[in-house]
Structures are given as C-alpha cells and as structure tokens.
Amino acid sequence: MDLQSPRPVSTVRRNPPRKAKQAASVDARSSSKPSNAVTGITRFPLDEILEPEPLQTYPLPNQKPHKSNVGVSNNLKVFLRIRPLECPVSQCSNVAGGEARAPGRGRVAKEGDRKNMPCLVVNSSSSVTLNAPLSSLESKRAKNEVYNGFSHVFPPESIQEDIYDKVMQPLVMDFMEGHSSLLVAMGPTGSGKTYTMFGSPQQPGIVPLALRQIFRQKADNVNIQASRTYYLSIFEIHSERGKVEKIFDLLPESMPHQQASISSLKEVKISSVADAEKIVAHGIFKRSTAPTNANNQSRHVILK
Numbered sequence: 001m002d003l004q005s006p007r008p009v010s011t012v013r014r015n016p017p018r019k020a021k022q023a024a025s026v027d028a029r030s031s032s033k034p035s036n037a038v039t040g041i042t043r044f045p046l047d048e049i050l051e052p053e054p055l056q057t058y059p060l061p062n063q064k065p066h067k068s069n070v071g072v073s074n075n076l077k078v079f080l081r082i083r084p085l086e087c088p089v090s091q092c093s094n095v096a097g098g099e100a101r102a103p104g105r106g107r108v109a110k111e112g113d114r115k116n117m118p119c120l121v122v123n124s125s126s127s128v129t130l131n132a133p134l135s136s137l138e139s140k141r142a143k144n145e146v147y148n149g150f151s152h153v154f155p156p157e158s159i160q161e162d163i164y165d166k167v168m169q170p171l172v173m174d175f176m177e178g179h180s181s182l183l184v185a186m187g188p189t190g191s192g193k194t195y196t197m198f199g200s201p202q203q204p205g206i207v208p209l210a211l212r213q214i215f216r217q218k219a220d221n222v223n224i225q226a227s228r229t230y231y232l233s234i235f236e237i238h239s240e241r242g243k244v245e246k247i248f249d250l251l252p253e254s255m256p257h258q259q260a261s262i263s264s265l266k267e268v269k270i271s272s273v274a275d276a277e278k279i280v281a282h283g284i285f286k287r288s289t290a291p292t293n294a295n296n297q298s299r300h301v302i303l304k
C-alpha cells in the first residue's frame with residue numbers, strides 16, 4: 001500500500017509460502033465478514049483458495065518421474081485474473097491495473113484520492129490490495145487486505161493469449177509428454193470463468209487454444225507418437241452450500257440428469273480441432289440449460 005495518511009490498517013496474506021505479517025494480527029477472516037453481513041452476499045471463499053491443503057502427488061505405475069512430481073508446493077499454482085469493468089475507464093474507480101491509478105509511491109493521499117481509491121490495486125505481478133470502502137474503514141467494520149504470493153496476477157487489460165501462455169501452455173506441454181494436469185477457474189457468477197475458459201470466436205479462451213496447440217503439435221509430430229489418440233469429456237459441477245455436489249455430463253449423447261461421480265462420465269474420441277470444438281460448443285449450450293443458481297462456481301479442464 002502506498003497510502004501514507006491516514007494509514008489504513010491492512011491485513012497481509014500469502015499464497016504458499018504464506019504467513020500473515022505480525023502487523024496483521026487481526027484475523028483476516030473475521031475482518032472480511034462484516035462487509036458481507038451488511039450486503040447479505042455469500043462471501044467468496046478466497047481464504048480457502050489461497051490456503052489450500054498440502055497436496056500429495058503419487059506417480060502412477062509406469063509413469064516417468066517428472067519434475068513437477070518432486071515438490072508438493074510446486075505442483076499448485078494460483079493465478080488471479082482481474083475482470084475489466086464495463087464502465088468507461090474515466091468513470092470507474094473500482095480496479096487499478098497498476099500503479100498509475102493508485103496514489104503514487106511516497107505521496108500523501110488526499111481526501112479525493114481516498115474517495116476514488118480503487119477497490120482492487122495490483123501491487124506487483126504476485127500481489128494485490130483489496131481496499132475496503134471508505135465508510136467501512138472509517139467505522140472500522142472492515143480493513144484493507146493485501147494478498148501476496150499469487151503465481152501471477154493478470155491485470156484487467158490482459159488478453160486471452162496472456163492467460164493461455166502463462167497458465168495453460170506449460171500444462172499442455174506436460175500433457176504432450178504424457179503427464180496429467182488439472183486447471184480450475186473459480187469465481188463468483190459473472191467474474192469471467194466462462195470467458196477465460198472458452199472465450200468467443202474472436203477471442204478464444206483456454207480450451208480452444210489448448211485444443212489448437214494439441215492438434216498442431218500432433219500434426220507437426222513434435223515429440224508425439226503418431227498413434228496417439230485423444231478423448232474428450234465435458235462436465236459441470238454444481239456446488240451449493242449445504243447440498244451434495246452435482247455433476248452434469250455435458251457430452252451430446254449423455255443423459256441430461258446428474259451423475260453421482262465423474263468416473264461414470266462419457267468420453268468421445270476426437271481427431272481434429274473442429275471435432276473437439278463442436279463438442280465443446282454443444283457442451284456449453286447444454287450447460288446453459290442446466291440449473292445454475294450457485295453463487296460460487298468453477299470450470300475445469302483436465303488433461304490426462
């Protein structure tokens with residue numbers, strides 16, 4: 001934070017390795033509750049996302065030892081993509097893509113600055129500050145919070161290719177060498193999960209870009225056995241507080257009702273990008289007819 005006067009109380013959190021700074025002795029969880037109590041909106045589980053259980057990975061039989069199987073923490077990466085707001089830049093003060101819109105370093109913040117303080121400020125490629133509304137700060141109902149330790153923070157002006165290159169391309173490269181990966185997009189409704197994962201014909205997202213890379217490399221025969229075949233399944237998980245998770249198989253011929261487990265999902269063989277994109281488009285269409293009243297949702301890509 002660059003604000004000097006009055007100095008807001010901040011809570012600092014880290015994504016692994018993560019330890020709250022001494023100054024942040026206030027429990028971050030309790031500090032974020034009051035504002036949600038005011039709005040009545042279910043709080044997005046950012047704490048849980050940023051404080052994952054340590055993952056254990058076990059090589060499968062016949063699996064080559066791989067660099068990513070060595071260190072547990074290296075296997076888990078947490079990226080943050082900040083969605084641009086739709087209002088004209090001159091009118092919106094909710095997100096600052098960088099220092100340009102935050103008060104300058106070493107500068108005393110004026111009252112006007114504080115009123116226009118963006119709610120989310122990118123501090124660096126791995127850190128953001130979530131600024132509480134001024135009224136909540138003054139009444140001490142909420143505090144500003146610094147979230148450190150992201151693998152990378154994508155500011156609002158990031159384009160689909162930026163996300164793909166940093167997040168997905170390494171996983172596709174690993175996949176082509178025979179390793180499995182899981183990518184999960186998480187966020188409340190409207191935060192850009194679908195846009196990031198699927199995109200649009202003009203701005204394709206992670207899934208179409210990954211399919212193109214996979215089939216391009218297959219065509220180029222880069223490190224790939226010509227006999228290799230690919231299968232695709234597509235499904236949606238609905239998770240609602242207090243209810244059992246539901247898994248919907250979104251493949252064309254699959255039953256529309258929910259599945260009990262992902263092990264019973266259908267898989268279809270795909271032999272071209274066009275094949276795969278047709279199936280994905282069908283899945284997206286089918287998704288929109290499935291019930292969607294969950295506040296916190298996710299989109300998954302599994303490469304195996």
Ligand SMILES: Nc1ncnc2c1ncn2[C@@H]1O[C@H](COP(=O)(O)OP(=O)(O)OP(=O)(O)O)[C@@H](O)[C@H]1O
Nearest residue numbers: 082083084187188189190191192193194195196297
């Ligand atoms: N980075 C972005 N750049 C431009 N537009 C975006 C971006 N992210 C999201 N949008 C737009 O915001 C709207 C909501 O995004 P999207 O549908 O991807 O949200 P979602 O998280 O999938 O929501 P839901 O959980 O309700 O399905 C869409 O119109 C989408 O095009």
